[in-house]
Amino acid sequence: MKEIVVGVSVAERAGLLAVRWAAEQAVARRTRLRLLHVVDEAIEASGDADLLLAVIDAARESLAVAAEAARAVDPSLEIVSDLEQGSPITHFEQRSRDAELLVVASDSHGGKRPSRRGVHSLRIAAASHAPVAVVPDIDVSARSGVAVGIDGSDVGARALEFAAGEAERLGCPLIAVHAWDLALMAGGEYGYGVSAFAMDDLTRAAHEVLADALAPLERSRPGLEIDRRVVAGDPVIALADAAAEAELLVVGSHGRGALARFLLGSVSHGVLARLEAPTVVVR
Known part of the structure; x- marks a missing residue:
């Protein structure tokens, strides 16, 4: 049976926010919610039996608190701990x-403030076979919109479909963002600059990429409101800016090669390093 799996650590507010967010997803998808708490192997390796028992007791309490928070979202929700x-x-x-x-x-509270858990979430996102949602301690209740990065790739198309489904479920606009970095084009990284004619060509090409990616979606979801944005600049910054006004950001990950299980693409890594909203990474 398919399910929503959420990592449980309710010592901080962010942990409960993630549980509630996951519970809402499980209710919307009519599926089971699995609460998962993992006592790190380093605790057992310490050889301190009293410490291990204390940590296990605290973990059980965390799971109980998380289950209560999830049932508050919907008492009929099926929960496994x-x-x-x-x-x-x-x-x-x-x-x-x-x-x-x-x-x-x-x-994360937004911006570039580093955190140990942020590193952990990067590693989990890179290893996951399913889409991964990273939920920060940020209030998005006054925002509207699901932002998504568009790059014309197959994984980008999967991210777009996920984002469109969320926008329809939430009843909000889809913010479709296509960005490119001029420094990587036409010799820009060597300081040669880009002519006005080349800039016009690049702008037209970028709009075409966005239009081509959105065309199937417009046919399949004609009632969906779409906010189209083409940005000449760093994709990470463009997506972070869009996420700062949205209630959700969705990106595709282009981790490649033998180490793909342990690596994210540079853009998905970048937006997770500077969270501005709950962010889903689709692989």
């Missing part, structure tokens, strides 16, 4: 194989 020991990355990777969505928390 798992307490595991070992490598968190390994356990999340295994659970992601049968998940519709994996949800983890981040203690």
Whole structure:
């Protein structure tokens, strides 16, 4: 059975926000919610039995609090709680194989403030077989819109479909963003600059990429409101700017090669490093 899996750590507000966000997703998708808490293998490796027992007791309490928060979203929601020991990355990777969505928390408050959990969420997102939602401690209740990065690729198309479904569910506009970095084009990285004619050509090409990507969506979801944005600049900054006014950001990840399980593409990595809204990475 497909399910929503959420990592549970309710010691901070972000942990409960992630649980509630995951519960809302499970209700909307009419699927089961799995609460997962992993006691890191380093605790057992310490050899301190009293510490291990204390951590396990705290984990059980966290799961109980998380279950209560999820039931507050919908009392009829089916909830399964798992307490595991070992490598968190390994356990999340295994659970992601049968998940519709994996949800983890981040203690980011927006911008570039680093956090240890932020690094953890990057590793989980890179290893996951399912889309991963990283939920920061940011209030988006006054915002409207689902932002999505468009690049014309197959993984970009999957991200677009996910974002469109969320925009329809939330009853809000889809903010479709296509950005390119001029420094990587036409010798710009060597300081030669870009002529006005080349700039016009690049702008037209960018609009064509966006139009081509959105054409199937316009046919399949004719009632969806779409805000089209073409930005000449760093894609990470363009997407972060769009996310700062949206309630959700969706990006595709282009991790490649033998290390793809452990790496995200540069854009998806960049937006997770500077969270401005709950962000879903689709692979």
